[in-house]
Amino acid sequence: MSSIKIECVLRENCRCGESPVWEEASNSLLFVDIPAKKVCRWDSLSKRVQQVTVDAPVSSVALRQGGGYVATVGTKFCALNWEDQSAVALATVDKDKKNNRFNDGKVDPAGRYFAGTMAEETAPAVLERHQGSLYSLFPDHHVEKYFDQVDISNGLDWSLDHKIFYYIDSLSYSVDAFDYDLQTGKISNRRSIYKLEKEEQIPDGMCIDAEGKLWVACYNGGRVIRLDPETGKRLQTLKLPVVKTTSCCFGGKDYSEMYVTCARDGMDPEDLLQQPEAGGIFKITGLGVKGIPPYPYAG
Numbered sequence: 001m002s003s004i005k006i007e008c009v010l011r012e013n014c015r016c017g018e019s020p021v022w023e024e025a026s027n028s029l030l031f032v033d034i035p036a037k038k039v040c041r042w043d044s045l046s047k048r049v050q051q052v053t054v055d056a057p058v059s060s061v062a063l064r065q066g067g068g069y070v071a072t073v074g075t076k077f078c079a080l081n082w083e084d085q086s087a088v089a090l091a092t093v094d095k096d097k098k099n100n101r102f103n104d105g106k107v108d109p110a111g112r113y114f115a116g117t118m119a120e121e122t123a124p125a126v127l128e129r130h131q132g133s134l135y136s137l138f139p140d141h142h143v144e145k146y147f148d149q150v151d152i153s154n155g156l157d158w159s160l161d162h163k164i165f166y167y168i169d170s171l172s173y174s175v176d177a178f179d180y181d182l183q184t185g186k187i188s189n190r191r192s193i194y195k196l197e198k199e200e201q202i203p204d205g206m207c208i209d210a211e212g213k214l215w216v217a218c219y220n221g222g223r224v225i226r227l228d229p230e231t232g233k234r235l236q237t238l239k240l241p242v243v244k245t246t247s248c249c250f251g252g253k254d255y256s257e258m259y260v261t262c263a264r265d266g267m268d269p270e271d272l273l274q275q276p277e278a279g280g281i282f283k284i285t286g287l288g289v290k291g292i293p294p295y296p297y298a299g
């Protein structure tokens, strides 16, 4: 039995930290602060943070093949150039929905950038329902839409054999699976693989580990849970000293560490006193299981 250690490695005071992504080439963790319109890069060796500010809420960031990054900014899929701090639109979605923005996004094993949308929140988890959709940006920059009627498009990842796509629409309180066709990027046969228990609260970001199990950050639940998608059973619960845990990824040496983002927005002054690390970046070691490298966008 390994001994699990959970520490706040960066007190960043993110309003809503999200989309942690490990960049092996720079030993860095990328993440965003959605309402602060910031993409951050934390160098795990120097412990320094760099940031790029964009002109709209930025909900996800991903690596790009050939260098640089892609990000979802407002309702745009963008190419992000770190050196000149520019974000250039590659495609726009939900043009008829002025109150929408993108939320979580991630690249599939074939290099397509998947991301879903939602109506802007008036408070955490308070928003006009059924306004979101799930999309992907193909390497040739065309966009495909999968479905609409989404409340809060959130965590996503693919099984290790690339045959299943896992997806969370937060207000369904369910982790869902689809059959996945990697060749075409098509999804089918939606089903629920896990329903959250009441105390687990709202399912948010998610990632898969090298054993094919899913790790789901529970917003308001102050925890990350490990699920077996085959049996539908919860295998493990990691409790954090902050309640608004938003997402997780593996990183560090051989992807043996887990990084967790969280939010401050929606907390009252008393909560903030009790959770001074809210909005920080947490590192979890000693899990005894590794993750897999993130896939880069192929366009």
Ligand SMILES: O=C(O)[C@H](O)[C@@H](O)[C@H](O)[C@H](O)CO
Pocket (backbone or CB within 6 Å): 016, 017, 018, 034, 103, 104, 121, 123, 124, 125, 152, 154, 170, 202, 204, 205, 219, 246
């Ligand atoms: O982190 C995200 O994915 C959203 O953008 C957040 O706003 C929370 O998920 C939401 O508030 C909880 O439901």
Ligand SMILES: [Zn+2]
Pocket (backbone or CB within 6 Å): 018, 103, 104, 154, 155, 204, 205, 246, 247
């Ligand atoms: Zn999220």
